[in-house]
Amino acid sequence: MSPDYKGTELAVKGVKVDSAPGSPGDESIPSAPTGVIPAKPPRTWQSYVWDSLDKSPEERRFLFKLDAAVLTFASLGYFIKYLDQININNAFVSGMKEDLELYKNQLNYMQTCWTVGYVIGEIPSNMILTRVRPSIWIPTAEVVWTILTFCTSKCNSAGSIYALRFLVGLAESTFYPGMVYVIGSWYRRDELAKRSCIFHTSSAIGSMFSGYLMAGVYQLGGKGGLKGWQWLFVIDGVISLPVALSGYFLLPDVPETTRAWYFTPSEREFAKRRMELEGRAQRAPYTKAKFKKIFTSWRIYFLTALYMLFNNAATGVSQPTFAQYLKDSTNPKYTISQINVYPTTTYAVQIVSTLIYAWTSDTIFHGARWPPIIFGGVVNIICYASLAVWNIPVDWHWACYIIAGCGGGLSGLCMAWAHEICSDDNEERAIVTGSMNEIAYVFQAWLPLVVWQQADAPQYHKGFVTSACLSAALIVCALAIRVLWKRELARKKMKSFEA
Incomplete structure (x- = not known):
């Protein structure tokens, strides 16, 4: 939790914070290692466009370097992760099913094997x-995982x-929760949601690009003795390798251990002070008392439930439901290229809605994360309940598949909310964000085998009903977290007054 600086002074390594009205953690920090940190001036219209535009030149320069390195690597890395994760669906509807005679639930088992590997690796990776x-x-x-993609x-x-x-999932388990932890270690509250959501849009871009890529490389079938769907894995690996190698040079670690070549020594100290002013705790030992604190708090359970409900409610998008609906159609009959390209419109909606959620959450809603989550849940209920009925107009059928992308853009907000709630304990923040993704994929390991069975395609009645119900539960969980968090803030404020 960010400390309230109103009417107080805080000494941080010789730095004094003047009294400042407004929300906690708003102060703009100059780059000098010591001196007075002035109160942040009134918010200007530029900050609604991008948060650093009304900050000091020194802080803008620092954030530019940080964004250029962290967001570039995070976005490219998440892009290739989803490219290598989703390619199995595109390959399946583009010849792999027929070539390998996969006429039962093999696609579900392939997805489950990936999920099992992913689940096993997440929390240990974040602790590491x-x-x-x-x-x-x-x-x-x-x-x-790039080498394994070539092998596929x-x-x-x-x-x-x-x-x-399974092995690809195990290797990929390091990336998303790991980068969520890294991003949460560098950015302040008014910066976090936008960066988290920009990072998250890369998953939708990767999913879109996989469809376009499959449509293009399908024409390579027969060259080099490989089928078109086999070429997809080769090209994915070629794209992924340079991105993976760039991480050794771009990732700045975390503020207290960074040795990034693009930061000066004073900027490294500046990064630490920013997080101290935000109330973001540094690393501490894992102890029995710490584990007890983490696992007896409401935070880990409610935040994990929130992300599990969001992630599994949105599986109607990640499953190839739209593509299989098109493949099953006989009037008209769609080509392989159309089957791969048309479903990418869902991911385009996800990208746009994710960015809208980020900007409105940081500006219009003044840092509140729950309103966009409620909106996304309502859209999910409408779309998936309509698809569960199935016998609806063709135009509305298409619209439901496409608009459902609005429910898939909430990941960044959920993670930003978790960082803010758990900001006073670094290890709790790592375990909670890892657990959120972990439990979400624990459910993805078995839930699709029950409600998204390949044999039910394209009329996934059980799956659509399940997504609508999970979305309703998501809304309830978000409201519960809001109430619990407000109560905790009130108790902490009361204790500070008593002290």
Whole structure:
């Protein structure tokens, strides 16, 4: 939690904070290592465009360097992660199903193998990140999954794909929760949601690009002795490798351990002071008392439930429901290219809605994360309830598949909310954000086998009903977290007055 500086002074390594009205953690910090940190001037219209535009020149320069490195690597890394994660769906509807005779629930099993590997690796990876430099751990995992993606192109049976998908999931488990932890270690409250959501849009871009890529490389079928769907894995690997290697040079680790070549010594100290003023705790040992504190708090349970509900409610988008609806259509009958390209409109809606959520949350809603989450849940209920009915006008059928993208853009907000709530304990923040993603994928390991069975395609009645119900639960959970967080803030404020 960010401390309230109103009417107080805070000494941080010789730095004094003047009294400042407004929300906690608003102060703009000059780059000098000592001296008086002035109160932030009244918010200007430029900050509604981008948060750093009304900050000091020194802080703008620092944030430009940080964004250029962290957001570039995070976005490219998440892009290739989703490119290598979603390619199995595009390959499946583009010849792999027929070539390998996958006529039962093999696609579900491939997805489950990936999910099991992902689930096993997440929390251990995030705990390792509090002790090992992210600039070593994360890029190394990316190189590993890139090599495994190349290997998938040579699979000739469902069993070999199961094994490789498990290993790909295990390697990919380091990236998303790891980068969420890194981003949360560098940015302040008024900066965090936009960066988190920009990072998250890369997943939708990767999913879109995989469809376009499959439509293009399908024409390579027969060249080099590879089918069109096999070429998809080769090209994905070629795209992924340079991105993975760039992480060794771009990732700045975390403020207290950074040795990034693009920061000066004073900027490294500046980064630490920013987080101290934000109330973001530094690393501390894992102790029995710390684990007890984490696991007896409401935070880990409610925030994990929030992300699990969001993630699994949105599986109607991540499953190839739209593509299989198009493939099943006979009037008109769509080409392989159209089947891969048309569903990308859903991801385009997800990208736009994600950015709208970020900007409105930081500006119009003054840092509140729950209103966009409620909106996304309502859109999900409307779309998935309509698809569950199934016998609806064709135009509305298409609209539901496409508009459902509005419910897929909430990940960044959920994670930003978790960083803010758990800001007073670094290890709790790492474990909570890792657990949020972990439990979400624990459910993804078995839930699709029950409600998104390939044999039910394209009329996934159970899946659509489940997504609508999970979305309703998401709304309830978000409101509960809002109430619990407000109560905790009130108790802490009361204790500070008593002290």
